[in-house]
Amino acid sequence: MKAHVWVMPKRTVLDPQGQTIQHALSSLGYKAVKDVRQGKFFVLDLEGWSRDNAQKELERISREVLTNPVIEEYRFEIVE
Amino acid sequence: MKAHVWVMPKRTVLDPQGQTIQHALSSLGYKAVKDVRQGKFFVLDLEGWSRDNAQKELERISREVLTNPVIEEYRFEIVE
Numbered sequence: 001m002k003a004h005v006w007v008m009p010k011r012t013v014l015d016p017q018g019q020t021i022q023h024a025l026s027s028l029g030y031k032a033v034k035d036v037r038q039g040k041f042f043v044l045d046l047e048g049w050s051r052d053n054a055q056k057e058l059e060r061i062s063r064e065v066l067t068n069p070v071i072e073e074y075r076f077e078i079v080e
Numbered sequence: 081m082k083a084h085v086w087v088m089p090k091r092t093v094l095d096p097q098g099q100t101i102q103h104a105l106s107s108l109g110y111k112a113v114k115d116v117r118q119g120k121f122f123v124l125d126l127e128g129w130s131r132d133n134a135q136k137e138l139e140r141i142s143r144e145v146l147t148n149p150v151i152e153e154y155r156f157e158i159v160e
């Protein structure tokens with residue numbers, strides 16, 4: 001089974017990496033790119049969990065290990 | 081218009097961040113997580129491009145700015 005997890009800076013939090021990229025793109029001539037947010041993306045290979053179990057465990061892994069809940073938010077999907 | 085860009089280490093490239101997370105999860109008891117790959121995820125806000133134009137420009141932005149083509153690969157989607 002595979003799972004995808006997205007971890008993004010919260011909307012209320014500054015994203016200096018994303019801003020740096022937006023500025024770089026603008027100075028390269030890509031003026032149409034008005035905003036960039038950068039997050040993390042994880043692909044997890046899972047073995048031995050039922051889908052229900054995986055759902056529950058991924059919730060915990062995302063919240064407790066992959067995300068800093070003060071400044072980040074997450075979502076995940078079981079993909080196969 | 082919004083676009084999503086995923087940048088992942090190539091399959092043939094070691095992913096030390098992902099391995100570190102996999103080891104951490106294993107030592108926390110999540111033995112079912114057999115592999116972790118970590119990549120980057122970008123959300124871009126675009127203004128003033130047609131969909132066709134955006135497709136072409138995103139290809140260039142992904143390849144030339146967001147990705148290190150020696151060790152990473154990318155994919156993108158225009159989402160709205």
